[in-house]
Amino acid sequence: MFSKTSQNVRNDRIEGRWRTLFLVMTALLILPVVIILTLLIIRGGPAITWEFISGFPIKGMTQGGIFPALMGTIFLVSLGLVFSVPLGIAAAIYLSEYASDNKLTRIINLAIINLAGVPSIVHALFGLGAFVLFMEFGTSILAASLTLAIMALPVVIVATKESLEAVPYAFREACWSLGATKWQTIRKIVLPNAVSGILTGVILEVSRTAGETAPIMFTGAAFFLPFLPESVYDQTMALSLHLFVVATQVPNVPESLPYGVALLLIMLVLLMNALSIGFRVRFRSKKKW
Amino acid sequence: MNGTLQGSAQDSLILDVSDLSVAYGGKTALRNVTLNVVKNEIFGIIGPSGSGKTSFLKAINRMDAMTPGMSTTGNIRFQGYDTAKWRNLYSLRRRIGVVFPLPTGLPLSIYENVAFTPKIAGIHRKLELDAIVEKSLRRAALWDEVKDRLSSLGSLLSGGQQQRLTIARALSQDPDLLMLDEFSIAVDPVTTMRIEEVLRELKNEITIILVTNLVQQAERLADRTSFFLNGEMVEVGRTVDIFNGKASDSRTTDYVEGRFG
Numbered sequence: 001m002f003s004k005t006s007q008n009v010r011n012d013r014i015e016g017r018w019r020t021l022f023l024v025m026t027a028l029l030i031l032p033v034v035i036i037l038t039l040l041i042i043r044g045g046p047a048i049t050w051e052f053i054s055g056f057p058i059k060g061m062t063q064g065g066i067f068p069a070l071m072g073t074i075f076l077v078s079l080g081l082v083f084s085v086p087l088g089i090a091a092a093i094y095l096s097e098y099a100s101d102n103k104l105t106r107i108i109n110l111a112i113i114n115l116a117g118v119p120s121i122v123h124a125l126f127g128l129g130a131f132v133l134f135m136e137f138g139t140s141i142l143a144a145s146l147t148l149a150i151m152a153l154p155v156v157i158v159a160t161k162e163s164l165e166a167v168p169y170a171f172r173e174a175c176w177s178l179g180a181t182k183w184q185t186i187r188k189i190v191l192p193n194a195v196s197g198i199l200t201g202v203i204l205e206v207s208r209t210a211g212e213t214a215p216i217m218f219t220g221a222a223f224f225l226p227f228l229p230e231s232v233y234d235q236t237m238a239l240s241l242h243l244f245v246v247a248t249q250v251p252n253v254p255e256s257l258p259y260g261v262a263l264l265l266i267m268l269v270l271l272m273n274a275l276s277i278g279f280r281v282r283f284r285s286k287k288k289w
Numbered sequence: 290m291n292g293t294l295q296g297s298a299q300d301s302l303i304l305d306v307s308d309l310s311v312a313y314g315g316k317t318a319l320r321n322v323t324l325n326v327v328k329n330e331i332f333g334i335i336g337p338s339g340s341g342k343t344s345f346l347k348a349i350n351r352m353d354a355m356t357p358g359m360s361t362t363g364n365i366r367f368q369g370y371d372t373a374k375w376r377n378l379y380s381l382r383r384r385i386g387v388v389f390p391l392p393t394g395l396p397l398s399i400y401e402n403v404a405f406t407p408k409i410a411g412i413h414r415k416l417e418l419d420a421i422v423e424k425s426l427r428r429a430a431l432w433d434e435v436k437d438r439l440s441s442l443g444s445l446l447s448g449g450q451q452q453r454l455t456i457a458r459a460l461s462q463d464p465d466l467l468m469l470d471e472f473s474i475a476v477d478p479v480t481t482m483r484i485e486e487v488l489r490e491l492k493n494e495i496t497i498i499l500v501t502n503l504v505q506q507a508e509r510l511a512d513r514t515s516f517f518l519n520g521e522m523v524e525v526g527r528t529v530d531i532f533n534g535k536a537s538d539s540r541t542t543d544y545v546e547g548r549f550g
Contacts, residue, residue, distance in 0.1 A: 100357050174393040176355050178406045178458065179383035188405070193396055 040263040047260030056226060062253050066261055068228055072141075072221065072236035073268070077210050079145035079232065080152060085202055087149075088156030095157070096164045097186055116154035120214045123151045127219040142232040144220025148209045155208070159201020163194035196283030200276045207272035211265060213240040223249075239265045301328045302369075303466055303496045304349065309363035311344040311353075318344040321363070322522045324515055326466075331492055333511025333528065334500045335544070340517040342500045346468045349498075350385045351378050368465065383410060386459030390471040392451030394443035395458075399426075399435050402443040402454055406462045421461055429457035430487045449480030456487065467491065468498045473506065485510055504545050508532045516541040 004012075055065025099105045127147030137143040167190045175185040213221075222235040223245055229236045239261060247258040304326040311319040319341035326332045334342050351372055353359040365372045367381065375381045383406065395402050403422045412418060422439070426432040431453040435446070443454050452472055459467060469488075473481040488497055488510060501507050507514045508528060515525040516538070524531075524538050536542045543549055 168393075170389065170391065170393045171395055173352070173355075174387075174389065174395060174455070174458075175405075176352065177350060177382055177385075177387040177389075178409070179379040179381075179462065180405075180409045181379060182355075184409045188409070189395055189397075 037266070040259055040266060043256060044259030044261075044263035047256040048263060052260060053264070057224065060250060062250060062257070066239065066242060066264065068225055069237040069239045069242040069261070070264065071228060072238040073210055073240070073265075075141055075229065075236055076145050076148060076216060076220070076238055077206055079141060080148035080209055081202070081206065083146060083149035084152040084156050084205075088153050089160050089198060091153075092157045092160035092164060093186060096161045097182060097190070112154045112157050116158065120151060120212055123147055124215040124218050126150070127215055132219050138233065139218070139235055140220050140233045141229055141236050142220070144216040144236075145232075147215045147219045148212065151212065151215055152205045152209050155205045156202060159205070160194070160198045163197030163201070164190055166197060167193045196279050200279050200283070203272050203276035203279065207269040207276075210268055210272070211240055213244055217241055239268070302326070303328045303367070304498075305366040306349075307364045309345070309348055309361065309365060311341065311348050311359065311361050314358035317520055319348070319520050324522060324525050326496060326498060328496050329492060329494075330512040331488065331497045331499055331510050333507035333514040334498065334517060335504050335507050335514060336517030337544070338502070339519070341520040342517050343470055345517070346387065346470055346498065346500060349468065350382050350387060351375070354378055383462045384465050386456075386462070386464035386467040388452070388455050388459055388467070388469040388472050390474045392448055392455055392475060394446060394451045394454055396442070396444055398440045399443045399446070399454060400439040403457050403461050406458065410462065425457040425461040428460050428487070428491065429453045430483055431457055449476045449483075452476050452480070453484060453487070456484065460491075464495060466496045466498065468500070470500045471502050473501070473503065481506075504547075508545075516544060518544070
């Protein structure tokens with residue numbers, strides 16, 4: 001009665017095949033990550049020293065450190081955040097809490113999603129036209145940060161909207177029935193419970209913009225600067241562009257140098273990702289309903 | 290005593306609804322309801338799901354202003370004032386407490402749940418808040434169970450305790466009218482009985498509209514009962530009449546005797 005029929009046997013065989021297929025696919029997916037990381041650590045690891053991190057590039061960028069590029073990336077990303085985060089969160093609050101569901105709102109939502117799909121080189125050209133030339137910021141940290149901010153905006157908006165919508169609607173209704181305004185409800189109930197999700201989205205976006213090259217290439221990142229920028233109207237070096245430069249544009253670069261730069265960039269990004277995972281874990285453990 | 294009252298009873302009206310219809314995006318949920326509620330009565334509303342009971346409550350505290358697509362026509366007078374012309378809807382809602390079917394403890398501490406309403410109304414002195422919190426929790430018969438853990442999360446209480454917490458929250462602003470929407474749906478029978486006891490006590494001070502899916506609950510508590518069916522109010526009558534075969538509409542009798550619904 002409990003022995004396998006031929007149909008059972010066939011089902012088991014097919015089940016096994018699919019399982020193997022999915023397993024192989026997963027392994028193939030992990031393989032590149034493992035190879036990249038191993039290669040970077042083996043070849044770039046020795047290059048990473050305190051002098052490398054804190055020193056200036058010397059001898060036509062073939063030796064010395066990458067300090068100005070590291071600082072440049074940090075400047076660009078943080079200033080980009082200053083623009084994109086308040087704007088993105090405010091827009092998301094409006095769209096998910098205030099805007100009524102009409103044609104215009106739907107078009108705006110669609111536009112935001114499409115904006116996220118615009119290639120970075122197009123953002124770069126937009127930044128060049130809008131910030132560098134039209135607004136006359138010149139090729140500067142300001143123009144490059146604004147370009148990065150425009151790129152980051154849709155992701156910040158979508159992440160914020162999703163976090164806001166994850167807060168149950170019943171809480172809003174309960175608050176309104178107690179005579180709370182929409183803003184009181186958002187400030188006291190919705191935002192405090194969405195903030196970790198918003199942070200997660202923002203940090204993931206930071207790690208993405210940190211690695212972008214095209215948008216900053218035309219708008220504010222410099223090939224080589226022997227000093228740190230003094231204001232937002234100065235140009236700056238950046239890790240991603242520096243990697244491109246030392247890997248392809250400069251002759252006689254020791255092999256370990258581009259690998260070192262790449263390893264540092266990837267470490268920066270992984271650090272950000274780890275931070276965002278940390279926030280998500282905290283978020284789950286503090287869930288209040 | 291029926292749907293409309295005459296003479297001196299007019300003064301004791303808290304709610305006077307005439308010809309109220311509610312629609313969601315053109316789809317009618319409630320049609321031409323005319324009824325009134327007298328001060329210090331428990332007004333029961335019974336009817337199968339989809340009969341428009343909840344829509345009726347939402348229209349009373351003007352949730353149509355917060356709900357996309359919801360529209361109302363007709364006239365609602367609360368304490369003599371037309372709610373459609375009420376300028377400050379927030380103050381209207383603070384005079385009407387609402388308890389929802391599923392307990393919605395806000396993701397705040399027990400204390401903050403009850404202090405929420407006074408706080409948003411601008412009360413910030415700790416002594417005053419403490420007094421309101423204690424009084425409200427006592428009125429909802431929850432104080433003794435939670436007085437030692439006021440700072441723990443409201444949403445971690447049991448379902449029955451949470452429902453009493455939402456009653457305490459609804460009472461924290463000293464409302465004139467308390468509307469309960471099928472409060473016992475997620476509550477065990479013992480707690481239901483306790484809450485019913487609370488409501489009987491409260492009746493001396495405030496007016497209660499009790500929407501319920503349990504016809505016996507209306508029979509136990511309500512002074513007058515109204516029967517809603519398919520978006521229409523079939524009738525309003527004294528509870529003793531409705532439940533003793535003296536309803537004027539045979540559908541009401543069928544429903545309370547369990548022949549349908």
